[in-house]
Amino acid sequence: MISPIVSVPRTGPAPGTPALVDALEDGAVLMFPDLDFPLSAFEQRFVERPFADGKAKNVNIRGAASTLRGAAGTPEEQEALRQVLIRYRGFAEALVAEHLPAYAGKVTFAGTSYRPFDVDRRKMSWRRDDTRLHVDAFPSNPIGEKRILRIFRNINPDGQPRHWRVGEDFSTMAEKFLPRLPGYSPLSARMLAALKITKARRSEYDHLMLHLHDALKQDMTYQETAPQADVHFAPGQTWVTFSDLVMHGAMGGRYMLEQTAYLPVSDQARPERSPQRLLAKALGRALR
Numbered sequence: 001m002i003s004p005i006v007s008v009p010r011t012g013p014a015p016g017t018p019a020l021v022d023a024l025e026d027g028a029v030l031m032f033p034d035l036d037f038p039l040s041a042f043e044q045r046f047v048e049r050p051f052a053d054g055k056a057k058n059v060n061i062r063g064a065a066s067t068l069r070g071a072a073g074t075p076e077e078q079e080a081l082r083q084v085l086i087r088y089r090g091f092a093e094a095l096v097a098e099h100l101p102a103y104a105g106k107v108t109f110a111g112t113s114y115r116p117f118d119v120d121r122r123k124m125s126w127r128r129d130d131t132r133l134h135v136d137a138f139p140s141n142p143i144g145e146k147r148i149l150r151i152f153r154n155i156n157p158d159g160q161p162r163h164w165r166v167g168e169d170f171s172t173m174a175e176k177f178l179p180r181l182p183g184y185s186p187l188s189a190r191m192l193a194a195l196k197i198t199k200a201r202r203s204e205y206d207h208l209m210l211h212l213h214d215a216l217k218q219d220m221t222y223q224e225t226a227p228q229a230d231v232h233f234a235p236g237q238t239w240v241t242f243s244d245l246v247m248h249g250a251m252g253g254r255y256m257l258e259q260t261a262y263l264p265v266s267d268q269a270r271p272e273r274s275p276q277r278l279l280a281k282a283l284g285r286a287l288r
């Protein structure tokens with residue numbers, strides 16, 4: 001089954017729409033067509049040209065001090081851009097509180113990013129090529145027993161949509177790829193942590209997700225022939241998904257805001273629907 005897009009207009013979802021948390025945990029993308037996030041006259045410049053130093057893919061804020069990284073512009077412009085990102089984090093927090101109240105107080109809001117570049121403008125290595133269908137995994141930042149929840153918004157001023165592909169459900173994908181993945185070595189995981197290559201010990205789950213991410217992106221036959229659908233997110237639309245569960249590729253579009261949040265597996269409505277438990281189920285044993 002291809003990941004469904006569930007529209008959640010301000011007037012409420014259509015009758016028969018499953019509870020939003022259920023849809024999300026089952027691998028849907030929730031799309032909010034009409035939430036407000038206005039930019040001031042001064043802030044309009046951030047969607048007219050990229051305020052990025054060009055070294056990284058995005059500009060972002062992180063940490064308690066919300067330090068801005070990767071930005072370009074005058075000090076005044078950079079401070080204004082930082083404030084847009086802080087405001088967007090508040091917008092994402094409010095969205096979770098209102099529409100996903102079961103997660104309120106359980107989700108940790110991490111990095112917030114401004115993505116001014118067209119996805120296919122920069123030539124990436126296959127591993128960093130996010131036009132290829134994948135699930136998110138972070139090489140240096142082990143996730144362990146947490147889920148990756150992401151809140152995106154298209155702020156393009158010229159009507160240009162954000163073009164995504166979404167793929168088949170996680171378990172069907174994992175069944176095809178699990179037999180090809182290398183085995184997990186607790187010893188090498190301890191070494192990576194000791195050498196500070198990873199910020200914490202890479203669990204077997206993290207190991208599997210990294211190798212899944214790479215195996216998916218390297219398999220061009222799968223990329224071209226796997227079940228998939230094109231989705232276009234129009235300017236003004238906001239979408240929310242578990243990007244560790246939903247197969248996705250970003251095909252085009254520029255000027256977007258993104259908030260990353262983490263949810264402990266144990267705080268899901270049904271933890272058995274996490275990729276952690278789905279992989280354990282597919283292997284027929286607990287993960288190490």
Ligand SMILES: [Fe+2]
Nearest residue numbers: 130135136243
């Ligand atoms: Fe991704």
